[in-house]
Amino acid sequence: MVSRNVPAQPRGKPSGLPFDAKFTDIAKRAGLREPLTYGGVEHKRYPLEAVGCGCAFVDYDNDGWIDILLLSGSRLDGSAKDASNRLYKNNRNGTFSDVTAQAGLLRSGWASAVCVGDYNNDGFDDLFITYYGQNVLYRNNGDGTFTDVTRQSGLIHPDSRWGSGCAFLDYNRDGWLDLFVANYFDFDLRHAPEFGSSMYCAWQGVPVHCGPRGFTMLPLALYRNNGDGTFTDVSESSGICTAHRGYAMTVAAADFDNDGWPDIYVACDSTPSLLFHNNHDGTFTEVGLESGVALNEDGAEQAGMGVAVGDYLPNGNLDILKTHFTDDTSILYRNLGGGRFEDATYQSGLGVETRFISWGAGMADLDNDGLPDLFIGTGGIYPEVAAKIPRYPMKTPRVVFRNLGDGKFEELLAEAGPAIAEPHASRGCAFGDFDNDGDIDILIVNLNEPPSLLRNDNSGRNYWLKVKLIGTHSNRSAIGARVTARYGGRVQTQEVLSQSSFYSANDLRLHFGLGVETTADLEIRWPDGARQTLAKVKANQILTVRELAAPRAN
Amino acid sequence: MWPVLFLLLEASAQHQAALLAYKQHKFPDAVAQFTEALKTEQPGTAEYQESVLLLGQSLFLESKYADAIPWLEKATAGNSPPEAAYMLGNACLLTQQSDRAVSAFARLFQVSPNSAAAHLTTARMMMHKDLDTEAAKQARLALEIDPRIPEAHFLLGEVAIYHADFDDAIVELKKEIALNAGFAMAHYRLGDAYGRLEKWDEAMAPLERSVWLNPNYSGPFILLGKGYLRRKELANAEGVLRHALLLDPQNVSAHYVLGQTLMQEDKPNEAKKEFDRWRELKGNN
Numbered sequence: 001m002v003s004r005n006v007p008a009q010p011r012g013k014p015s016g017l018p019f020d021a022k023f024t025d026i027a028k029r030a031g032l033r034e035p036l037t038y039g040g041v042e043h044k045r046y047p048l049e050a051v052g053c054g055c056a057f058v059d060y061d062n063d064g065w066i067d068i069l070l071l072s073g074s075r076l077d078g079s080a081k082d083a084s085n086r087l088y089k090n091n092r093n094g095t096f097s098d099v100t101a102q103a104g105l106l107r108s109g110w111a112s113a114v115c116v117g118d119y120n121n122d123g124f125d126d127l128f129i130t131y132y133g134q135n136v137l138y139r140n141n142g143d144g145t146f147t148d149v150t151r152q153s154g155l156i157h158p159d160s161r162w163g164s165g166c167a168f169l170d171y172n173r174d175g176w177l178d179l180f181v182a183n184y185f186d187f188d189l190r191h192a193p194e195f196g197s198s199m200y201c202a203w204q205g206v207p208v209h210c211g212p213r214g215f216t217m218l219p220l221a222l223y224r225n226n227g228d229g230t231f232t233d234v235s236e237s238s239g240i241c242t243a244h245r246g247y248a249m250t251v252a253a254a255d256f257d258n259d260g261w262p263d264i265y266v267a268c269d270s271t272p273s274l275l276f277h278n279n280h281d282g283t284f285t286e287v288g289l290e291s292g293v294a295l296n297e298d299g300a301e302q303a304g305m306g307v308a309v310g311d312y313l314p315n316g317n318l319d320i321l322k323t324h325f326t327d328d329t330s331i332l333y334r335n336l337g338g339g340r341f342e343d344a345t346y347q348s349g350l351g352v353e354t355r356f357i358s359w360g361a362g363m364a365d366l367d368n369d370g371l372p373d374l375f376i377g378t379g380g381i382y383p384e385v386a387a388k389i390p391r392y393p394m395k396t397p398r399v400v401f402r403n404l405g406d407g408k409f410e411e412l413l414a415e416a417g418p419a420i421a422e423p424h425a426s427r428g429c430a431f432g433d434f435d436n437d438g439d440i441d442i443l444i445v446n447l448n449e450p451p452s453l454l455r456n457d458n459s460g461r462n463y464w465l466k467v468k469l470i471g472t473h474s475n476r477s478a479i480g481a482r483v484t485a486r487y488g489g490r491v492q493t494q495e496v497l498s499q500s501s502f503y504s505a506n507d508l509r510l511h512f513g514l515g516v517e518t519t520a521d522l523e524i525r526w527p528d529g530a531r532q533t534l535a536k537v538k539a540n541q542i543l544t545v546r547e548l549a550a551p552r553a554n
Numbered sequence: 555m556w557p558v559l560f561l562l563l564e565a566s567a568q569h570q571a572a573l574l575a576y577k578q579h580k581f582p583d584a585v586a587q588f589t590e591a592l593k594t595e596q597p598g599t600a601e602y603q604e605s606v607l608l609l610g611q612s613l614f615l616e617s618k619y620a621d622a623i624p625w626l627e628k629a630t631a632g633n634s635p636p637e638a639a640y641m642l643g644n645a646c647l648l649t650q651q652s653d654r655a656v657s658a659f660a661r662l663f664q665v666s667p668n669s670a671a672a673h674l675t676t677a678r679m680m681m682h683k684d685l686d687t688e689a690a691k692q693a694r695l696a697l698e699i700d701p702r703i704p705e706a707h708f709l710l711g712e713v714a715i716y717h718a719d720f721d722d723a724i725v726e727l728k729k730e731i732a733l734n735a736g737f738a739m740a741h742y743r744l745g746d747a748y749g750r751l752e753k754w755d756e757a758m759a760p761l762e763r764s765v766w767l768n769p770n771y772s773g774p775f776i777l778l779g780k781g782y783l784r785r786k787e788l789a790n791a792e793g794v795l796r797h798a799l800l801l802d803p804q805n806v807s808a809h810y811v812l813g814q815t816l817m818q819e820d821k822p823n824e825a826k827k828e829f830d831r832w833r834e835l836k837g838n839n
Contacts (some may be wrong), residue, residue: 007718290817298807298811
């Protein structure tokens, strides 16, 4: 993984403004006690052990309370045969119950990412999980169980691959969710280069596991949903696999250029990140460099693991936060409109933090003041370096940047509660309101430890609004639907995404903090382009909006 | 007579073997051979002096800096090529012996060992070895001796930028310019410091001065390009970036920033050429 080796910018004086959101890790008392196995602890021989996996907040049983899915890895020595992904049902009282076995989701292996979407439009969100090996599509049967339908859906791939990010999206706007799948690089445990064996296998003078440089990049894949439970591989005809490649990681599919069609952003490690512009005709054109989201402002590559999508200014355009390596900043791309972005990292104040390897990320209004904040989960990848160089530990704290307005952020070191400073080797994180109390909580994957469940105890009086969308002639999950909220002179846009953060899936309900405003005007743009407006929607509620039955003329 | 002649011939052969090993870059062998040769070579002879010098250099090239120092000091006490003082100075730096390094570099650069110049040249050599904190100390020592010595404040400014102390950098660089207004790099780095603080309005003037003083270095042109782009003066940005690429056609950053400028000017076809060139230079096709 590449780093620019840049020093952190000076922090400046703290604003002194109170921050109403305080996070406490309640995972243990919530029943999330099982350690998440992922590779060796003292020694990671191969990159497979180090990259880790994602998690999801997903309401799999449609009871209005989001449940938890935690992916899992394994151990090379075979000592973790019982390690499995875990599904936890929300008991609605701050606790969760492990229902993995009943749900049919017990599975060992090296899971990477999860993306969520109702691919068969039966009203229940399904799961696609990427693996080192073979990816899996789990159809939600609607009765608390899932069935592995990978083969019958046509998603089996003939060779073993290291699957990375994925996203359900309706790229052709036919009402059915299609599937985009990324791969990290061509890696085979049977023939992998050995630890410390080349120039790509050392960091800070210490021998480490190899990669990604030195490995071959793999093509990406796009599968069109046939509407009958099966998919057709359209990777070539769509232009996806013939385009530029990278060491692909997290995927975020959203309409980044405001033309009404979903585009696909792929964070890539050590190589230019990719933005596939939807040409509206079943094909895509890769425009990462042209759009300004492939590199930093100087044209330098960065590590590129996680992606947060949101509207931080807010001004109605979707911006992108991408997370990176230690001795480097995460990067904030401000959407200029017209499909162009600029690197706003230093202007926004994010340059003050370069200490940690950053993974999962969210652009969410943590204190409900009407301005989306930033949260980043961090963690090391080289235990061998951590053992020799204390400056690069494996377990590192979380990072919170509060939005000050006017495009500026301030890092909060102690103001967001005790859970922020707790060090872990974290990876994916998911954002959602598991206790339905009107604020954003955070689920975090910690390698070789139990997960963290950060409950947000918001002490302020700011108002909020949560919007749950249900498609009727659009896909039922409403993935790709966009909500623009107007409140107190501000306009903020969000889209329902199948994946973001690092390899993770958030609560599909869109959460808006409204500050002191008690109502908001909402404009909903459904995936097929139809629009619906709702005026003066009252704050402090979870509003369910069903797409109008008949498609409106665009 | 014959045993003496035999010894002389053998000593000479030993020296030749050591020399051969040195020339073949077999430095461990050269160390062993010169060490052996010095047991029989007569001090004061040309052979002896050469053995001392090349033993010191072999040890240095073997990264055995502490072992190299006494031999290099002996070599530089008499007539020796400049490399000896260079290696001695660096060996002292790498073994944290700053005072001895100052003496060595003073000899190398033919200045008095107690002079401001000796400390400043040592500071510059320290910067090459990423010993920036030590370099700053030496630069301050230079200024204590001669507050008007050129480039000491510049070096302090560079160190401050490296540590992201941009406000300090601006102070030092302005002091340098007050003493040394014709120093293009100082103006460039002042512009750089302002740019890193996102104070592009303040950055532009020093950057312009830098290129007026030295139109042959691409760095300030590229930074000017970034500044113009940030201020949405796109035609100016395009102009300076194209000029930067005339000076430095393989600069990936210039190609990228020019590409972004062209995109904002709504010249996508020209932008694509720049991005394609970026990919070519990066081996990223």
